[in-house]
Amino acid sequence: MGTMGTSQEHDEMDECVQALARVHSFLHNELVEADADAIRVHLHACERCMENFEIETTITEMIVRSQPVQQAPAALAARIQTMRLTRR
Numbered sequence: 633m634g635t636m637g638t639s640q641e642h643d644e645m646d647e648c649v650q651a652l653a654r655v656h657s658f659l660h661n662e663l664v665e666a667d668a669d670a671i672r673v674h675l676h677a678c679e680r681c682m683e684n685f686e687i688e689t690t691i692t693e694m695i696v697r698s699q700p701v702q703q704a705p706a707a708l709a710a711r712i713q714t715m716r717l718t719r720r
């Protein structure tokens with residue numbers, strides 16, 4: 633019986649948590665180049681984060697795709713309806 637050196641993994645996890653915490657900003661290009669580079673470097677060096685990052689990227693892309701990019705403003709939609717009514 634003994635510790636299996638899990639404390640080392642915790643240190644790694646902390647770095648990963650910090651990297652993943654900024655992934656959203658990274659994906660939205662909200663980070664300065666130096667911070668974005670730091671995350672890119674960590675993701676390429678860390679297999680665990682790379683997996684997580686790919687999941688995050690996939691989820692973000694799914695969210696972006698599910699949202700209509702060009703939403704017609706309510707005023708424009710109303711105007712189109714009015715046009716249809718007056719054309720009769």
Ligand SMILES: [Zn+2]
Nearest residue numbers: 647648678681
């Ligand atoms: Zn990591």
